[in-house]
Amino acid sequence: MCGSNESTTIPTLLAPDGQTYYVTQTEFKGPCKSNNVHVQILGTILAPLRVDWGACSRRWLSFTGVDGLIVDGSGVIDGQGEDWWGDLTTGCTGRPTALLFERCDGLQLSGLTHINGPGFHIYVVHSKNITISNVTITAPENSSNTDGIDISNSKGVTISDSIIGTGDDCIAIKGGTQFLDISNVQCGPGHGISVGSLGEDGQEEYASDIHVWNCSINGATGGVKIKTWAGGKGIVRGVIFEHIIVNQTNYPIHIDQHYYGSKEQPQAIKVDNVTFNDIHGSCTTENAIVLDCAKIGCTDIKLNEIGITSVDPNKPASTICNNVQGTGTNFLPGNSSCFH
Incomplete structure (x- = not known):
């Protein structure tokens, strides 16, 4: 052929x-x-x-x-x-x-x-x-x-x-990705649509010019997110998540710069110019919007027209921000101390 x-x-x-x-x-x-x-x-x-795989x-x-x-x-x-989904301590390691x-x-x-x-x-x-x-x-x-x-x-x-x-992850956007357009994707179950993870073991990585739109995320542990390891180098820039429906999703909107609990370090991947626009639906816990940035900070982060409520009346939805610079208009749950 x-x-x-x-x-x-x-x-x-x-x-x-x-x-x-x-x-x-x-x-x-x-x-x-x-x-x-x-x-x-x-x-x-x-x-x-x-069992029939032969060589790893x-x-x-x-x-x-x-x-x-x-x-x-x-x-x-x-x-x-x-x-392959269970223990890999014997035989092939990946x-x-x-x-x-x-x-x-x-x-x-x-x-x-x-x-x-x-x-x-x-x-x-x-x-x-x-x-x-x-x-x-x-x-x-x-x-x-x-x-x-x-x-x-x-x-x-x-x-x-x-x-x-x-x-x-339904879709994982790894290092070196540029000019990516994702639309009309139904995601769930799974971990959502993710940029990352990036920067493990201090690696230098980048991702830019990413547009995710007109998608739905149902019954997933994650929604739309950016995840980086503490200590990494590089940048994530020019990301737009918009016109997204989330349904019974944990962490519908999430920036996690301490991925897998990695501890704060002097350097981190820079996150800049990220927009979350017109995202509505429900979350399974209080983690509606979590922007957990490294001390280097996330800059030019925009929350526009967000409406996410908790399905659990005992755990009302909340917005948590650490080290975030940007703007927010008409986002629920609100947090007036998010941006500076």
């Missing part, structure tokens, strides 16, 4: 409907002679059980250096991840990514259903001009580290019109 240089038709690898295909760890590696390559999945692609690998299906790749269809990619795209500029991924990944379901890294649309990603709420979509070191990515519910 990759060796074809046909100019009139796009080389296509087809998995027909009505069939299940057992596929072990497989890498598709470019560059390809054709400007486009098409993988069409109409049947079910089935991963090995953990951090990936199941991977595409490397394949530009102009089209992956679509009405089929299912089943990671059979149940045995959970494999089900579907990895590395250096795949111009990728178009659409239509497929992704279920029960052993780790991340979809991971895009070191790529640009990417479109992901109309995908469904599901794994049980208690499945560990089963992110729906992870984006890292990539530029010009669009994610739209998709349904994601897993045991971790």
Whole structure:
């Protein structure tokens, strides 16, 4: 397929409907002679059980250096991840990514259903001009580290019109991501839509020009958030979360610069120019809005038209701010001491 240089038709690898295909760890590696390559999945692609995995690998299906790749269809990619979600103290020390795209500029991924990944379901890294649309990603709420979509070191990515519910982030926006647009995504269960985590072990990382809009988050432990480790270096800048519905969600709006309880340090990733606009719904505890910034501070943070109430009358919703500079208009629950 990759060796074809046909100019009139796009080389296509087809998995027909009505069939299940057992596929072990497989890498598709470019560059390809054709400007486009098409993988069409109409049947079910089935991963090995953990006991049959063989040599440890951090990936199941991977595409490397394949530009102009089209992956679509009405089929299912089943990671059979149940045995990976528990204890990993023996054997392989990491959970494999089900579907990895590395250096795949111009990728178009659409239509497929992704279920029960052993780790991340979809991971895009070191790529640009990417479109992901109309995908469904599901794994049980208690499945560990089963992110729906992870984006890292990539530029010009669009994610739209998709349904994601897993045991971790619906979408995780990692370091090196620029110009990302996320819209019309239904998220839940899971940990919400997150920028980060960034800066672990003092790493220098950045993310910028991110727009998340017209999304809903239902029954998740997190809503829209930015999470960084104390001691990291770099910046998160130019992030807009707007027109978001949250329903029975803990931490609907959250900036956490002490991720996993990491202690305050002299340096931290800078968080600047972040807007939370038109976000409404309910939270399961009092944690409606939590902006917990490092001493270096979060600057130019804007809360506009926010209305979040607690579903528990014994735990009324609240807004908590630490080291925040910015503005707030018409946000509920209010906190007049938030901004300075």
